[in-house]
Amino acid sequence: MRILILGGDGYLGWPTAMYLSRRGHTVAALDNFSKRRWEKELRVAPLEPVLPLHERAQLWTKVTGREIRTLQVDLCDYPAVEEVMREFSPEAIVHYGEQPSAPFSMIDQRRTVLTQNNNITGTLNILWALRKHAPECHLVKLGTMGEYGTPNIDIEEGFIEIEHNGRKDVVPYPKQPGSFYHLSKVHDSHNILFACRAWKLRSTDLNQGIVYGIETDETAHAEGLGTSFHYDEIFGTALNRFCVQAVAGIPLTVYGKGKQKRGFLNIRDTLRCIELALLHPPEAGEYRVFNQFTEIFSILELAELVKRQGEKLGFTVEIQRLQNPRVEAEEHYYNARHQKLVDLGLRPNLLSDVLIDSMLVRIRERAGRIRTESILPRVCWDHVRPSSENPQGDGARDGRRVATRAKADAVPAGRA
């Protein structure tokens, strides 16, 4: 299959490109490298240095004999998107090519607008280019479980049957996303659903849980094939961050009560889910949604798992509750369906002590690179802390308190 990976330089995009290449598909990895620019802007960095995409692709060819084509394209540049569709003529697209961070989208007006314009325009451009140049192509779009929010009823996979005043209908599941980033994904979903109906395109929308893990079979293939592993406030996610905190000897930071429940999955399962979606494409005109996660944990449960494993390895691990920088329910019902990928053949890699153990060991090897100052939350949903670019900030209703708190918690890097 000719598969185009959008966001091919990212945490999941690059491992997906290798995974599919290894299984014999013709793969192109496209990126505009804006996330690398945002990292510099916000003074955060992945735990391990990440080689440029084209170098990783060369290395991949060297060690496997297989080719991954790389393309530098901005999805907001419509003529360039059209050219890719015409030239590469993909049978499937895996679309990770978006600004991926909730805190990033909440920093200021500019990042809110950037996030939504970038994500929405990119996806609209893909839809128009598909319609014109590749209407049979299967668009696999990455969304997030965060689109649903935390309703007091079971979360279904994309659609729900409602009985209301004696009549019934199956309608899109109501979404209650919790940041301008999550909102951008909800907007995408609505746009894609419409395009499938109006233009007979076909798409799988994957509402993905929080991904953890640092390694796949392919990243482990050779030094230099690693992916972009973040633990910072902006691009890091819960479990990955906790493992880094445990190694760095700073408290695991749980936001609020920590009773927020979320769906999680191993990075290896992400790749398998993508493959399963690709191998079982929808019909023309069909828009379908899979909830892509394997287990539900509360944030506190995760922190406790990491603490237990960390202590076995000899780290001193504390759990600290921070005032929640997000606006979200801290105690809530959470039961989300995730059956469709299992029905297609997913056999989950469940979170095990072994996995956490191996993550901690790997992170320990890179402990010298941990920048603890980038971990504590400075972006607050309902007020803005002075950013590093703009130390005085503006509209920082509550900046001082947060700054003070962050300072009090900070621990010198490399203490582990």
Place this chain on the structure above:
Amino acid sequence: MRILILGGDGYLGWPTAMYLSRRGHTVAALDNFSKRRWEKELRVAPLEPVLPLHERAQLWTKVTGREIRTLQVDLCDYPAVEEVMREFSPEAIVHYGEQPSAPFSMIDQRRTVLTQNNNITGTLNILWALRKHAPECHLVKLGTMGEYGTPNIDIEEGFIEIEHNGRKDVVPYPKQPGSFYHLSKVHDSHNILFACRAWKLRSTDLNQGIVYGIETDETAHAEGLGTSFHYDEIFGTALNRFCVQAVAGIPLTVYGKGKQKRGFLNIRDTLRCIELALLHPPEAGEYRVFNQFTEIFSILELAELVKRQGEKLGFTVEIQRLQNPRVEAEEHYYNARHQKLVDLGLRPNLLSDVLIDSMLVRIRERAGRIRTESILPRVCWDHVRPSSENPQGDGARDGRRVATRAKADAVPAGRA
């Protein structure tokens, strides 16, 4: 009350500005005049010439002694939006300031992206500026009943209680909009709901039906105070267009079976609804939705009403069914709640023979200006007809058939 009208040069914006000014409010009308530019680009024009906004405001002062301040600002220009918030410091905002046409949004990739970027960015900028400079201000946002689509269950006002697997919750009503324009309004609604929750802003989202009518008490106050009345394919709406077709002696064009049911309201009721929302603001943090229409008709029923009245006035009126350029259900259940504005005091001006009669008479006085060639639909949802700018088109899978049909139906202007 200090009230800022966004899109103050438009069909509804200008009458709203006068209506509120006349009732003693301090009113500013803001516009970037992009709709006037789009009209030229697409070669359509309102039935009556519309004086520049500042001239209408001067005339308003001359005849009433009241002032309407005018501002030329692009809502996508964030510093300019901030400046308006700081300087005018509104207590309420009435937000019509968006690209308002579904067919416009479906013309091509550029107009799809323009519509969503323009509408979403403008609204996000307002939200950020409100948060920073006027967090108490009441944002009255114009949405549309078209956001809901035509589900097989009753349409509620913004939220619905769902009982599912033995549990209950009240959630945002699932939306199934039918164009990239309607989608932009759905995106706005999700963004505003989130901002109200996260930042304790307050907003009323008005899901408005299709507005008809040409005159309000204020536009009738003096020659030159008229509003921008469209009957063309792009900016015109059903009933207004039918009245113009009846006068022009060309068939009333019903799309498909004509059994599509929609909510309608008189332009005078729009103004009263806005006033009612303003006089009864929501609490801080509250996001509420009113369905703003007064009657439900099928498109065919409307055409028949106009035909009957037109024939009484001596016009020869035919009804013609066109192949539907839109992708929509042509027969469907439709029952939409519209109680909340009535509870606040709305006494509807229902569609009467008298109203249609007076519209026809007024349009007859301007019959020489009707451009019949701008009425027939050329923008098709699932294919693209060559546009006037690009006569050969591209990707015009089905262009020839539509062009031929439009030609066969065309009638020389001024035949009435």
